[in-house]
Amino acid sequence: MKTPNFADLFCGCGGFSLGMERAGFKCLAAIDFNAEATAVFQKNFPHVPHALQKDLTTFPPAELAKLIGTERLDVIVGGPPCQGFSTVRQADGANNGERFVKDERRLLYQEFLKYIEFFQPKVFVMENVLGIRSASGGEYFTRVQKEARALGYRVHAQVEDCIDLGVPQKRRRQLFIGTRLDLPDYFHPDIKPAPHACHHPTLWEAIGDLPPLKAGEGEETCDYDMERRKAHVKRFGRGYLYNVLEVRWAPKLTSHRARPHSERDLRDFALLNEGENSKDAMERGVRFEFPYDKETFKDRYTRQHRNEPCSTIVAHLSKDGLMFIHPTQNRTLTPREAARVQSFPDWFEFPIARTHQFRVIGNAALN
Numbered sequence: 001m002k003t004p005n006f007a008d009l010f011c012g013c014g015g016f017s018l019g020m021e022r023a024g025f026k027c028l029a030a031i032d033f034n035a036e037a038t039a040v041f042q043k044n045f046p047h048v049p050h051a052l053q054k055d056l057t058t059f060p061p062a063e064l065a066k067l068i069g070t071e072r073l074d075v076i077v078g079g080p081p082c083q084g085f086s087t088v089r090q091a092d093g094a095n096n097g098e099r100f101v102k103d104e105r106r107l108l109y110q111e112f113l114k115y116i117e118f119f120q121p122k123v124f125v126m127e128n129v130l131g132i133r134s135a136s137g138g139e140y141f142t143r144v145q146k147e148a149r150a151l152g153y154r155v156h157a158q159v160e161d162c163i164d165l166g167v168p169q170k171r172r173r174q175l176f177i178g179t180r181l182d183l184p185d186y187f188h189p190d191i192k193p194a195p196h197a198c199h200h201p202t203l204w205e206a207i208g209d210l211p212p213l214k215a216g217e218g219e220e221t222c223d224y225d226m227e228r229r230k231a232h233v234k235r236f237g238r239g240y241l242y243n244v245l246e247v248r249w250a251p252k253l254t255s256h257r258a259r260p261h262s263e264r265d266l267r268d269f270a271l272l273n274e275g276e277n278s279k280d281a282m283e284r285g286v287r288f289e290f291p292y293d294k295e296t297f298k299d300r301y302t303r304q305h306r307n308e309p310c311s312t313i314v315a316h317l318s319k320d321g322l323m324f325i326h327p328t329q330n331r332t333l334t335p336r337e338a339a340r341v342q343s344f345p346d347w348f349e350f351p352i353a354r355t356h357q358f359r360v361i362g363n364a365a366l367n
Contacts, residue, residue: 007031007064007119009056009078009112013040013350015342015364016077016127017048022367025075028068031056036356037363044348056111061118073119079127079365080108109144117151122183124148126176127365130159133174144176153178154185162366166244168201169310169341171366201240203327204306206340208232209241210253215331216260224253250346255335255357259321264289268301269330275305277323301325304333310341315362318355335361343367 003026008017011030021027029050032038038053045051050067052059065071109126116124126144133141145155155178162171179185209232211225224247233241241247261269268288272281278288278301290300304310306327317324321332333341335350335357343366350357 004074006075006077006121007068007073007115009076009115010080010108011037011041011051012079012364013037013360014044014348015344015367016079017041017045017367018344018348019365019367020075020077028070028073029064031059031064034360036352037360039352040350040360043351056108056115061115064115065118071119073121074123076112076115076119076121076124077126078112080112109140110147113144113147113151116148116153116178120152120180122180124153124176124178126178128174128176130172130174141174148176148178152181154181163200163309165366166199166201166240167309167341167343167366168203168206168240169312171312173366199239200309202307203304203310203341205236205240206245206310207333207337208236208306210256210334210337212329213256213258213331213334214329215258215266218257218334220257221252221254222256244343244345245340246345246347253336253346255339255350255354256337257354258331258334259354261331265322266330269303269325272301272303272325274303274327275308277302299323303327313338313342313362315359317362318359321358338362 003024005026005028006020007028008014008020008030011017011032012034013036014030017027017030027045027048029052030041030045030048031052031054032041033053033055035053038051041048042051050064109128112124112126132144135141141157145157148155155176158175158177160173160175162169162173209225209229211222211228229241229247268278268290271286271288272278277299278286278290279299281301282288288301300322302311302323303325304327311323313324317333317338324333324338325331326333326337335354336346338358338361339348339350340346342361342364344361344364350360352360
């Protein structure tokens, strides 16, 4: 059988493409506006003939068709920017009601649909945050489906709990899956994860073998601690480490560098119990030094728990990482730890500055 092909729109650093390739699909093209994300994609997918830094609002589908030599694709996947639908913006009123803030990113799904209309793929998959369901009273959630159906597709809106897919974080995402009307409808109303994915790994299963670091320590490329790995495998088995992170294919450990923190922050970190945020700690009488409004920033600090899934990895990690304090070490997570929680294999490299590493990892689709 011919290998089915796909294009990845708003591809970021390549999480969606990695998953599609693992499933046996061939990537003909990937497009993203962000220079750092495109650089990471090109590094890890050198075989993809067209990994382009383009603005999809000005780069028409016909131009892509000329490059790839076809006006037909089997599948199109993508994740239009989700910040316009975030629950944070919903909480402050920016996504709803009288304080609704106009955000052009909410309309980028239409650029995705322009490519669907032109290439007429057999299937498309679009990912976004759950906030799209309620932003502006559900307007955009309805529009995406209505406009896709007008192009000749059945559309199935599905929420995925990533922990049920074998990923160690509390991430939940909205998928829109479209099937062309001339093809059989193979979607069941209640799709369940494959049986092998039903193991729920913990944060420690994903990162517990990595060499300990203090704040500000670490190198971009270093050796693994093989004795620590052996002990880790003895406790947890080879499942996540070898089957998902594919550590056997990574000769060196990369991007395991801890960001520095002020002495004040480090003293505050040390006051937190494992699995506790600053709100919980203040309720039990802890007094923090951080000079912020204690009412507004009640969960400013969060120490993750090793025996639970991690909080959802987000692009805000590039700012300070204070909601992602390591379970047992007095620092925040490194880019490699965040990448492991996002299910990126260890051979996947991020040859960009650390701040950008955090951002592209947080923006990535799961693979």
